[in-house]
Amino acid sequence: MRNFGKWGLGTVLMAGCSWAFAAAERAPWQLNMHPGVTQTSHEAYQLHMLSLWVCVIIGLIVFGAMFIAMFKFRKSKGAVAATWSHNTVAETIWTIVPILILVIMAYPATKVLISEAYTNESQMTVKVTGYQWKWGYDYINWGDKPYHVRFVSKLAGDSDRTRQLRSGLDPNSVKNAQGENTYLLDVDKPLVLPTNTKVRFVITGDDVIHSWWVPALGWKSDAIPGIINDTWTNISEPGIYRGQCAELCGQDHGFMPIVVKAVPPEEFKAWLDQQEAAQAAPSNATPATPAAAPVAQQTSSAAPSNG
Amino acid sequence: MANTAAHADDHAHDDHDHKPEGFLDRWLFTTNHKDIGTLYLVFAFTMACIGAAMSVVIRAELAAPGLQHVQPYFFNQMTTLHALVMIFGAVMPAFVGLANWMIPLQIGAPDMALPRMNNWSFWIMPFAFLMLLGTLFMPGGGPAGGWTMYPPLALQGGASVAFMVFAVHMMGISSIMGAINIIATILNLRAPGVDLLKMPLFTWTWLITAFLLIAVMPVLAGAVTMLLTDKFFGTSFFNAAGGGDPVMFQHIFWFFGHPEVYIMILPAFGIVSEIIPTFARKPLFGYQAMVYAVASIAFLSFIVWAHHMFTVGMPLGGELFFMYSTMLIAIPTGVKVFNWVSTMWKGSMTFETPMLWAIGFVILFTIGGFSGLMLAIVPADFQYHDTYFVVAHFHYVLVTGAIFSIIAAIYYWWPKWTGRMVNETWGKFHFWWTMVFVNLTFFPQHFLGLAGMPRRIPDYNVAFADWNLVSSIGAFGMFLTPFMMIAIFWMSKKSGAIAPQRPWEGAHGLEWEVPSPAPHHTYTTPPVIKPGMLAHGDVTH
Numbered sequence: 001m002r003n004f005g006k007w008g009l010g011t012v013l014m015a016g017c018s019w020a021f022a023a024a025e026r027a028p029w030q031l032n033m034h035p036g037v038t039q040t041s042h043e044a045y046q047l048h049m050l051s052l053w054v055c056v057i058i059g060l061i062v063f064g065a066m067f068i069a070m071f072k073f074r075k076s077k078g079a080v081a082a083t084w085s086h087n088t089v090a091e092t093i094w095t096i097v098p099i100l101i102l103v104i105m106a107y108p109a110t111k112v113l114i115s116e117a118y119t120n121e122s123q124m125t126v127k128v129t130g131y132q133w134k135w136g137y138d139y140i141n142w143g144d145k146p147y148h149v150r151f152v153s154k155l156a157g158d159s160d161r162t163r164q165l166r167s168g169l170d171p172n173s174v175k176n177a178q179g180e181n182t183y184l185l186d187v188d189k190p191l192v193l194p195t196n197t198k199v200r201f202v203i204t205g206d207d208v209i210h211s212w213w214v215p216a217l218g219w220k221s222d223a224i225p226g227i228i229n230d231t232w233t234n235i236s237e238p239g240i241y242r243g244q245c246a247e248l249c250g251q252d253h254g255f256m257p258i259v260v261k262a263v264p265p266e267e268f269k270a271w272l273d274q275q276e277a278a279q280a281a282p283s284n285a286t287p288a289t290p291a292a293a294p295v296a297q298q299t300s301s302a303a304p305s306n307g
Numbered sequence: 308m309a310n311t312a313a314h315a316d317d318h319a320h321d322d323h324d325h326k327p328e329g330f331l332d333r334w335l336f337t338t339n340h341k342d343i344g345t346l347y348l349v350f351a352f353t354m355a356c357i358g359a360a361m362s363v364v365i366r367a368e369l370a371a372p373g374l375q376h377v378q379p380y381f382f383n384q385m386t387t388l389h390a391l392v393m394i395f396g397a398v399m400p401a402f403v404g405l406a407n408w409m410i411p412l413q414i415g416a417p418d419m420a421l422p423r424m425n426n427w428s429f430w431i432m433p434f435a436f437l438m439l440l441g442t443l444f445m446p447g448g449g450p451a452g453g454w455t456m457y458p459p460l461a462l463q464g465g466a467s468v469a470f471m472v473f474a475v476h477m478m479g480i481s482s483i484m485g486a487i488n489i490i491a492t493i494l495n496l497r498a499p500g501v502d503l504l505k506m507p508l509f510t511w512t513w514l515i516t517a518f519l520l521i522a523v524m525p526v527l528a529g530a531v532t533m534l535l536t537d538k539f540f541g542t543s544f545f546n547a548a549g550g551g552d553p554v555m556f557q558h559i560f561w562f563f564g565h566p567e568v569y570i571m572i573l574p575a576f577g578i579v580s581e582i583i584p585t586f587a588r589k590p591l592f593g594y595q596a597m598v599y600a601v602a603s604i605a606f607l608s609f610i611v612w613a614h615h616m617f618t619v620g621m622p623l624g625g626e627l628f629f630m631y632s633t634m635l636i637a638i639p640t641g642v643k644v645f646n647w648v649s650t651m652w653k654g655s656m657t658f659e660t661p662m663l664w665a666i667g668f669v670i671l672f673t674i675g676g677f678s679g680l681m682l683a684i685v686p687a688d689f690q691y692h693d694t695y696f697v698v699a700h701f702h703y704v705l706v707t708g709a710i711f712s713i714i715a716a717i718y719y720w721w722p723k724w725t726g727r728m729v730n731e732t733w734g735k736f737h738f739w740w741t742m743v744f745v746n747l748t749f750f751p752q753h754f755l756g757l758a759g760m761p762r763r764i765p766d767y768n769v770a771f772a773d774w775n776l777v778s779s780i781g782a783f784g785m786f787l788t789p790f791m792m793i794a795i796f797w798m799s800k801k802s803g804a805i806a807p808q809r810p811w812e813g814a815h816g817l818e819w820e821v822p823s824p825a826p827h828h829t830y831t832t833p834p835v836i837k838p839g840m841l842a843h844g845d846v847t848h
Binding site for chain 2: 025026027028029030031032033034040041043044045047048051052054055058059062063065066069070073074075076079080081082083084085086087090091094095098099102105106109110112113114116117162163164165166167169170171172181182183184185207208209211213215218219220221222224225226227229230243244245246247248249250251252253254255
């Protein structure tokens with residue numbers, strides 16, 4: 001919430017819409033975007049509301065004028081058509097004013113975009129790899145210390161059984177321990193991330209193009225074979241944040257969700273060390289993950305350390 | 308006046324003399340712009356019905372969470388083919404059909420400049436679509452990688468890749484030939500006195516659209532040819548492992564794809580710019596500004612393509628450039644909307660069916676334009692991209708934009724084509740029915756996208772269930788409208804009131820100077836333009 005009030009207009013407007021995001025992440029009959037839990041997502045939300053209200057106001061003016069014209073200038077009311085077809089003053093005004101409005105919208109958008117492009121000064125790096133149809137996660141480092149934790153995250157079993165064609169199972173009954181419906185939004189192994197930490201992602205694809213998207217973090221980034229995209233996040237509140245693949249990637253495109261579990265940094269450190277130890281121990285090898293593709297190995301070695 | 312009447316008699320005479328007899332001679336070998344226009348329109352309508360049937364499959368599966376009807380892979384074939392059929396099979400041919408029918412009539416030309424090529428332009432299209440739709444019945448099924456055909460996914464298809472590529476080639480050849488024909492006709496066959504800046508807006512928008520087509524259809528052909536050689540001949544244009552670049556395909560595709568979007572909307576602007584002045588009984592406001600706005604939009608369409616790709620990981624400078632250039636489009640588009648409203652202002656309006664569709668177009672297309680402006684804001688687009696918000700956006704500009712204008716045009720020019728009026732009550736019923744169900748279908752998709760539902764998925768979390776059900780109910784209601792149209796126009800053709808030469812009181816322009824129905828051959832000698840005959844270009848009525 002710390003970024004609220006950055007723009008006066010946004011604050012007033014958001015107050016009016018606060019009911020819409022007081023609920024859980026995704027709510028039945030939801031109308032609007034949620035502000036999310038990162039600075040990026042708050043900024044995306046503010047820009048969304050700014051442009052939405054600009055459109056609403058312009059729409060009210062234009063459609064208002066149209067409806068007045070339609071009621072006032074009817075032949076059935078005896079209206080006689082004027083013969084003019086130019087008005088230089090009006091035409092100049094409605095060319096110049098939109099330019100000013102666009103500048104008002106472009107300025108904050110530019111500022112936000114510049115800050116989002118800055119991936120330096122991260123405290124850790126996670127590599128994300130899209131596979132048909134699951135996500136691979138590599139923890140590259142934490143501070144100056146390199147890590148080799150790697151696992152694959154795929155659709156949870158109960159969702160997977162229920163989503164089969166005519167399975168006879170009810171999607172409404174797929175719930176987690178808290179009673180939240182997690183149908184198609186739950187995985188066997190979530191991506192654990194620390195809160196209040198600048199986390200850098202390097203994102204690539206193994207087979208086709210995927211897109212890694214958690215709405216609460218405020219962005220999506222395409223996972224493209226042969227290309228490494230980098231981006232970052234800094235999650236302000238602990239919690240479970242769910243997302244989905246956002247680029248058509250074949251038959252199970254709808255069935256490769258993303259779950260981020262954000263925990264306080266100390267808890268994260270303990271979890272990461274435990275994972276590192278478990279993966280290092282030969283007797284306790286994790287189940288076979290898809291063999292790291294050449295491009296994946298290249299990424300691991302090429303990923304720069306923090307700072 | 309006497310002269311016009313004498314003209315009319317001449318044409319009535321022509322009508323009996325030169326219309327080919329026999330079905331094949333009349334339709335397969337035709338070089339007549341009106342018959343070819345009719346063929347295009349019938350073809351487009353057939354394709355629209357097929358595309359609509361596919362959308363019903365999509366919306367039926369999405370009516371409730373869980374997979375009830377089709378496998379995900381078949382679902383993907385439906386979304387892919389729905390788009391290809393609707394874009395290349397329905398909207399584009401419908402506009403070409405209207406161009407064939409109306410451009411010669413609007414500029415006082417006897418026919419299109421290249422009539423035999425016109426015949427060929429049309430007749431390769433049915434074969435292109437037989438090939439494309441035939442893939443559904445082949446082992447492995449139809450293309451399922453999305454209409455955008457992004458590699459590497461598109462290359463995972465089987466034989467359907469080759470069929471899709473060849474079908475796209477044939478559609479492209481058809482479009483290019485059609486565009487050459489339209490340019491040649493407009494630049495060479497205008498009657499004396501129909502200066503460029505006195506041409507109807509529909510003709511103007513098509514002139515500009517035709518240049519867009521010639522510029523970008525070869526680009527698409529190149530892109531799909533590279534897909535073909537990557538798939539079957541071992542090249543690596545888009546294969547990173549071979550030194551290629553999958554993102555390069557997206558750049559090439561959208562360099563075609565964004566002008567393509569305007570190819571589908573500029574003629575719509577033209578249609579609405581004809582209809583609104585007619586029923587407001589007032590000349591189009593800012594005619595020259597309208598022409599220049601269309602030209603600016605066409606120019607901008609070449610420098611905004613990467614706004615379809617904000618999430619591929621472009622450098623900051625690229626994102627900023629494409630954000631600014633995209634936002635700029637709002638200015639000429641705004642000019643058009645303001646001018647339509649100003650045309651209505653202080654008019655003497657009546658609300659016959661074509662006018663209702665045109666007004667529906669202005670309002671709903673503007674809503675689609677608003678969401679387009681929102682999508683241009685890159686940090687917000689990082690959230691909107693590839694969600695149902697985008698689906699809502701482009702259906703507002705394509706269905707309530709392009710298709711509304713096509714329906715408006717059919718209602719508007721139908722009396723000229725057939726000599727029969729359409730039943731106003733049923734026409735208005737058709738309009739209001741569509742207004743209700745089209746908004747029920749597409750407006751909730753904005754909410755779904757903002758709530759986080761990705762596009763192109765066959766199944767979803769239960770939180771998305773309610774709006775999806777509403778959207779599906781809307782789609783089922785929409786599916787009745789093609790049948791409604793058949794009934795309405797069938798009734799008109801059979802038993803509609805006889806249409807006068809000028810069925811709409813406020814209609815101006817050369818197309819209204821020939822009898823209804825328009826004889827088989829019109830303007831075999833150029834018309835003599837008199838004051839008040841033309842609709843546009845420093846006129847007062």
